[in-house]
Amino acid sequence: MLDYRLLEALSAVIETGGFEKAAQKLHLTQSAVSQRIRQLEHRLGQPVVLRRSPPVATALGRRLNNHLQQVKQLELGLLDEEQGEPIKIRLTVNADSMATWLPQAIAACPLSTQMDFDLVVEDQEVGLDRMRNGEVMACICAEAQPVNGGAVSSLGVLRYRALASPAFVERYRTQSEPKRLVDAPCLIFNRDDRLQHQFLEALGLPPPVRQHRVPSSEGFVEMALHGMGYGMLPELQVADYLASGQLVDVGPVFILDVPLYWHFWQTESAPLTALRRTVLDHASRLLQG
Amino acid sequence: MLDYRLLEALSAVIETGGFEKAAQKLHLTQSAVSQRIRQLEHRLGQPVVLRRSPPVATALGRRLNNHLQQVKQLELGLLDEEQGEPIKIRLTVNADSMATWLPQAIAACPLSTQMDFDLVVEDQEVGLDRMRNGEVMACICAEAQPVNGGAVSSLGVLRYRALASPAFVERYRTQSEPKRLVDAPCLIFNRDDRLQHQFLEALGLPPPVRQHRVPSSEGFVEMALHGMGYGMLPELQVADYLASGQLVDVGPVFILDVPLYWHFWQTESAPLTALRRTVLDHASRLLQG
Numbered sequence: 325m326l327d328y329r330l331l332e333a334l335s336a337v338i339e340t341g342g343f344e345k346a347a348q349k350l351h352l353t354q355s356a357v358s359q360r361i362r363q364l365e366h367r368l369g370q371p372v373v374l375r376r377s378p379p380v381a382t383a384l385g386r387r388l389n390n391h392l393q394q395v396k397q398l399e400l401g402l403l404d405e406e407q408g409e410p411i412k413i414r415l416t417v418n419a420d421s422m423a424t425w426l427p428q429a430i431a432a433c434p435l436s437t438q439m440d441f442d443l444v445v446e447d448q449e450v451g452l453d454r455m456r457n458g459e460v461m462a463c464i465c466a467e468a469q470p471v472n473g474g475a476v477s478s479l480g481v482l483r484y485r486a487l488a489s490p491a492f493v494e495r496y497r498t499q500s501e502p503k504r505l506v507d508a509p510c511l512i513f514n515r516d517d518r519l520q521h522q523f524l525e526a527l528g529l530p531p532p533v534r535q536h537r538v539p540s541s542e543g544f545v546e547m548a549l550h551g552m553g554y555g556m557l558p559e560l561q562v563a564d565y566l567a568s569g570q571l572v573d574v575g576p577v578f579i580l581d582v583p584l585y586w587h588f589w590q591t592e593s594a595p596l597t598a599l600r601r602t603v604l605d606h607a608s609r610l611l612q613g
Numbered sequence: 614m615l616d617y618r619l620l621e622a623l624s625a626v627i628e629t630g631g632f633e634k635a636a637q638k639l640h641l642t643q644s645a646v647s648q649r650i651r652q653l654e655h656r657l658g659q660p661v662v663l664r665r666s667p668p669v670a671t672a673l674g675r676r677l678n679n680h681l682q683q684v685k686q687l688e689l690g691l692l693d694e695e696q697g698e699p700i701k702i703r704l705t706v707n708a709d710s711m712a713t714w715l716p717q718a719i720a721a722c723p724l725s726t727q728m729d730f731d732l733v734v735e736d737q738e739v740g741l742d743r744m745r746n747g748e749v750m751a752c753i754c755a756e757a758q759p760v761n762g763g764a765v766s767s768l769g770v771l772r773y774r775a776l777a778s779p780a781f782v783e784r785y786r787t788q789s790e791p792k793r794l795v796d797a798p799c800l801i802f803n804r805d806d807r808l809q810h811q812f813l814e815a816l817g818l819p820p821p822v823r824q825h826r827v828p829s830s831e832g833f834v835e836m837a838l839h840g841m842g843y844g845m846l847p848e849l850q851v852a853d854y855l856a857s858g859q860l861v862d863v864g865p866v867f868i869l870d871v872p873l874y875w876h877f878w879q880t881e882s883a884p885l886t887a888l889r890r891t892v893l894d895h896a897s898r899l900l901q902g
Binding site: 379419422423424426428431435436441444445501534536541542546547549551606 | 630667699708711712713715716717719724726729730731732733734748772784798804823824826827828829830831832835836837838840843
């Protein structure tokens with residue numbers, strides 16, 4: 325069996341980002357922490373942490389850390405909930421869920437006051453890879469297929485609409501002549517964001533010539549509001565601006581429903597099951613069916 | 614002198630994220646693009662792109678790409694503004710500026726309709742490194758010291774306040790007993806975010822025991838609104854919630870003013886000067902003096 329004191333040292337180094345801070349957290353000397361890490365590496369025959377500033381966990385180190393968190397979760401199930409240490413929930417999530425419906429959904433879980441969340445915003449592919457590597461306990465993304473050893477619950481869909489400010493629509497005349505969308509500046513979240521391309525494809529148009537790259541959900545909305553470009557925006561995030569007319573359909577009405585799934589491990593602990601159920605319940609009301 | 618046809622091939626590969634897409638963009642065959650990249654590398658004696666999927670520019674490749682953009686900017690100054698190609702503006706910016714005041718400020722620049730923005734959200738240190746490496750044309754961050762060959766304009770300060778929901782304050786009784794802040798869950802943006810630590814230090818308290826890591830400006834606000842934790846929030850972003858009482862001071866009133874600076878190159882082109890002046894002008898109204 326693994327020596328969990330060594331794993332706790334590893335976990336503290338990864339989470340605090342330094343040997344000295346880890347020592348403070350564990351009430352140990354720095355050399356005791358270093359020794360535990362060396363001992364762990366000696367037993368496993370592989371490095372678990374790269375000695376950089378801040379230290380970086382190796383793939384093995386990340387798996388061990390994740391394993392420790394899962395063991396702690398299982399322990400939590402054994403103990404009186406009020407007495408247990410906070411349980412660490414590491415979750416990858418797409419940027420638009422993070423910015424819109426997710427905080428409300430996790431706050432609704434009665435156990436959430438005993439959870440410490442480490443939310444990681446990632447593109448779908450990277451998020452799923454982190455799940456595959458065992459670096460995270462759950463992953464919210466658009467992929468329906470579970471990873472090996474994992475399972476999937478459907479959350480519903482996030483509805484996107486192609487929107488811009490009225491001034492933008494007037495300047496580029498995109499409503500009367502949709503083909504002008506090709507030359508009008510388009511907002512994209514990052515290089516992997518294909519939603520705008522899908523919109524143009526659906527209209528039989530080529531990809532946008534001009535792009536602003538805006539890797540921030542709120543920045544994306546602000547850029548649209550101030551007439552810098554058009555883009556696919558979650559209706560949930562811009563309901564007020566649609567109601568007030570500050571955002572309008574940039575061309576023909578175009579709705580894109582992006583399905584979202586909660587990926588979890590088949591060995592899911594009881595608190596994580598409780599969290600998942602609350603989130604599913606909330607998602608069924610906040611997202612489209 | 615450099616062969617700019619080769620640099621354009623490099624730039625297209627970096628920006629489209631592939632040799633095939635670069636070929637489409639340049640109306641060339643894929644092998645012609647590969648040949649130009651090889652030719653460039655042969656002349657310089659160093660790789661400019663790592664052949665991964667997507668291809669990754671080396672440090673030299675990034676410098677060359679940035680140089681090409683600067684040359685294009687200078688060319689733009691020569692031509693009739695209405696006829697020039699859109700000018701690409703690559704800018705690193707802190708997450709909270711991206712989510713709050715910046716879109717409005719750049720939209721106010723009359724030249725912004727001819728600019729394509731590539732906004733990169735980075736922590737201060739990484740952002741400044743990208744500036745030092747010549748990967749970006751400008752950088753908004755809290756560092757007052759210019760990089761080599763660069764200069765700095767002051768934008769004003771972003772004012773943060775330590776806030777939480779009324780339900781959170783009631784549950785953890787942090788207003789009547791500020792020392793409870795140490796054990797109450799604290800929101801941090803990422804590991805490098807020290808604002809909350811500064812708040813506790815100012816109260817003579819040790820670092821927070823419980824943390825939620827929420828690397829999203831809007832997610833951070835949502836987590837606070839839903840009572841998941843307390844954190845330092847930009848007043849500019851939460852003015853409505855302060856007015857409605859949905860967010861309140863979590864303990865003794867604590868205000869932290871983070872200064873912001875616009876880093877630019879001394880060789881700044883005319884359009885970039887115009888942009889910087891508009892942004893400075895707007896910032897002087899949106900940010901604290």
